[in-house]
Amino acid sequence: MSDNTNGAADNTVGEQLAAWIDDVPARVMRLNTWYTPEEFEPDMSADSLALLEDAIVFTYRPEGTPDSEDFLQGAMAYLGEALMTVGGGRWAWSTTGRPVVLSDPALGLAPVDPLELIIAAQERAEPGAFTEAADRLRAAVAVHREREPGWKPAKEPTPGLDPAAAAAPHPWLAGWLSERLDGFPAWAAGTGVAAEEWDFSPGSLETLGRLTVERFGTKEAYRAAEDTPFVQGALWYVGEVAVRHCHGAWTYREAAARIPREEVAKNIYLERPFVNQPTVRDGVGEVPFYALLAAVGDKDPAVLLERLARYRDTDPDDGPVVYRGEEA
Secondary structure (H helix, E strand, O other): OOOOOOOOHHHHHHHHHHHHHHHHHHHHHHHHHHOOOOOOOOOOOHHHHHHHHHHHOOOOOOOOOOOHHHHHHHHHHHHHHHHHHHEEEEEEOOOOOOOEEEHHHOOOOOEHHHHHHHHHHOOOOOHHHHHHHHHHHHHHHHHHHHHHOOOOEEEEOOOOOOOOOOOOOOOHHHHHHHHHHHHHHHHHHOOOOOOOHHOOOOHHHHHHHHHHHOOOHHEEEEEEEEOOHHHHHHHHHHHHHHHOOOOOOOEEOOOOOOOOOOOOHHHOOOOEEEEEEEOOOOOOOHHHHHHHHHHHHOOOOOOHHHHHHOOOOOHHHHHOOOOOOOOO
């Protein structure tokens, strides 16, 4: 299968490829939220590939519905990204009109078609198609490293998924952040807690957790107060602690108009501000609204600090690939 992304005569291919890459993070997010088992972690690991293969083989049904197409494309996106965390490379567009993975050119490998791997997994009697594909890449990388010690395959970063500088905030998010920052002194004064306690330290989250649990006895009461100044200020404070201590960055994703509102409500990362770790490989994300909801539901102020501990502090030098633009 050839890479058909070159040449000015094929602008449509370039547009299709760009649209695919732009939607990869959202596809992976929907895959994780709606189509994979609870134990699935989108960390690009061998375990995640095995769980994804099980989901594809045992729960995916090619019915031609929007959900089945979304599941399939999410699996293609995740599988391609997971393979690139092993062998580097980039997305390309095939002559058959679908996305393929081109591994680091130094490996000299043919393009990998995620859809073909998915079909192969469905047709096999034994599981392991996805992990075997990753193992083949890993073996090719090991061979090259024997010839060139210290070498790592290079990956073209996928915006919104790979470690990268934080993007400019969404216009709604920019306004929300500005409003929260300007209103913080009044919010802090209104809590009845000494101003010096609101120092954005991890420990201050227990104070915020206590206040929130005391103010809202039930999840329903907390949800009903989501748009009040106290809750909005609390959301911002929870996120800011992660931004300042855990390589975090504020993010906001607006739902596409075509997505039904009931489906938007199922995706916790849509249309609420959240914090992710764009500069950390396998970084996590947290939606402050749900962190506070968990504290109220558990009646446990310590929940906020426990959830802060989930963020990762990964050394980028320990990763299996480097990202183009970052090579030495």
